[in-house]
Amino acid sequence: MPENLLLISTPFYRCSGPNCGVLKGGSDRWWIIWSSFGDYELPVMHLAPWDEKLALQEGAMHVCGEGCAQKLQSQFMGNVLQSRARRSGG
Numbered sequence: 001m002p003e004n005l006l007l008i009s010t011p012f013y014r015c016s017g018p019n020c021g022v023l024k025g026g027s028d029r030w031w032i033i034w035s036s037f038g039d040y041e042l043p044v045m046h047l048a049p050w051d052e053k054l055a056l057q058e059g060a061m062h063v064c065g066e067g068c069a070q071k072l073q074s075q076f077m078g079n080v081l082q083s084r085a086r087r088s089g090g
Protein backbone atom coordinates (compact mmCIF):
# COMPACT_ATOMS: atom_id res chain seq x y z
CA MET A 1 0.00 0.00 0.00
CA PRO A 2 1.41 3.44 -0.91
CA GLU A 3 2.57 5.29 2.15
CA ASN A 4 0.32 8.32 1.65
CA LEU A 5 -2.79 6.17 1.98
CA LEU A 6 -1.80 5.32 5.52
CA LEU A 7 -2.13 8.95 6.49
CA ILE A 8 -5.85 8.91 5.80
CA SER A 9 -7.10 7.81 9.19
CA THR A 10 -10.58 9.32 9.14
CA PRO A 11 -13.25 7.10 7.66
CA PHE A 12 -15.02 8.57 4.69
CA TYR A 13 -18.72 9.16 4.70
CA ARG A 14 -21.19 9.19 1.89
CA CYS A 15 -24.53 10.95 2.02
CA SER A 16 -27.41 8.52 2.58
CA GLY A 17 -29.83 10.79 0.77
CA PRO A 18 -31.79 9.20 -2.09
CA ASN A 19 -29.96 9.83 -5.39
CA CYS A 20 -27.25 11.81 -3.64
CA GLY A 21 -24.22 9.85 -2.43
CA VAL A 22 -22.02 12.92 -2.09
CA LEU A 23 -18.75 12.26 -0.29
CA LYS A 24 -18.16 14.18 2.90
CA GLY A 25 -15.22 16.51 2.74
CA GLY A 26 -14.09 18.78 5.53
CA SER A 27 -17.53 20.32 5.87
CA ASP A 28 -19.11 20.13 9.29
CA ARG A 29 -22.50 21.15 8.02
CA TRP A 30 -23.56 17.58 7.77
CA TRP A 31 -26.26 15.89 9.77
CA ILE A 32 -26.78 12.48 11.24
CA ILE A 33 -30.07 10.66 11.13
CA TRP A 34 -30.95 7.41 12.79
CA SER A 35 -34.10 5.72 13.86
CA SER A 36 -34.87 3.66 16.91
CA PHE A 37 -37.72 2.20 18.84
CA GLY A 38 -37.05 4.45 21.82
CA ASP A 39 -39.04 4.47 25.01
CA TYR A 40 -42.41 4.46 23.34
CA GLU A 41 -42.05 1.29 21.28
CA LEU A 42 -42.70 3.37 18.23
CA PRO A 43 -40.29 4.14 15.45
CA VAL A 44 -38.57 7.41 16.28
CA MET A 45 -36.42 9.37 13.87
CA HIS A 46 -33.49 11.26 15.31
CA LEU A 47 -31.73 14.16 13.68
CA ALA A 48 -28.53 15.56 15.11
CA PRO A 49 -25.82 17.90 13.92
CA TRP A 50 -22.62 16.21 12.79
CA ASP A 51 -20.65 14.48 15.50
CA GLU A 52 -17.86 11.99 14.88
CA LYS A 53 -19.01 9.69 17.65
CA LEU A 54 -22.60 9.66 16.42
CA ALA A 55 -21.41 9.13 12.87
CA LEU A 56 -19.80 5.83 13.85
CA GLN A 57 -22.84 4.57 15.67
CA GLU A 58 -24.60 1.57 14.18
CA GLY A 59 -27.43 2.50 11.87
CA ALA A 60 -26.36 6.13 11.58
CA MET A 61 -27.12 7.76 8.25
CA HIS A 62 -24.88 10.58 7.13
CA VAL A 63 -26.65 13.45 5.47
CA CYS A 64 -25.11 16.28 3.45
CA GLY A 65 -27.79 18.87 4.08
CA GLU A 66 -31.36 19.91 4.60
CA GLY A 67 -32.59 18.66 1.25
CA CYS A 68 -31.41 15.13 1.81
CA ALA A 69 -32.59 15.19 5.42
CA GLN A 70 -36.08 16.02 4.17
CA LYS A 71 -36.00 13.22 1.62
CA LEU A 72 -34.93 10.73 4.28
CA GLN A 73 -37.63 11.98 6.60
CA SER A 74 -40.24 11.44 3.95
CA GLN A 75 -38.79 7.98 3.26
CA PHE A 76 -38.93 7.18 6.97
CA MET A 77 -42.54 8.33 7.24
CA GLY A 78 -43.46 6.30 4.20
CA ASN A 79 -41.86 3.19 5.66
CA VAL A 80 -43.67 3.66 8.95
CA LEU A 81 -47.04 4.02 7.28
CA GLN A 82 -46.32 1.04 5.08
CA SER A 83 -45.42 -1.25 7.97
CA ARG A 84 -48.47 -0.07 9.90
CA ALA A 85 -50.70 -0.89 6.98
CA ARG A 86 -49.10 -4.32 6.80
CA ARG A 87 -49.65 -4.96 10.48
CA SER A 88 -53.29 -3.96 10.46
CA GLY A 89 -53.86 -6.00 7.34
CA GLY A 90 -54.45 -3.09 5.01
Ligand SMILES: [Zn+2]
Binding pocket: 015, 016, 017, 020, 021, 022, 063, 064, 065, 068
Ligand atom coordinates in the same frame (compact mmCIF):
# COMPACT_ATOMS: atom_id res chain seq x y z
ZN1 LIG B 1 -27.07 14.42 0.15
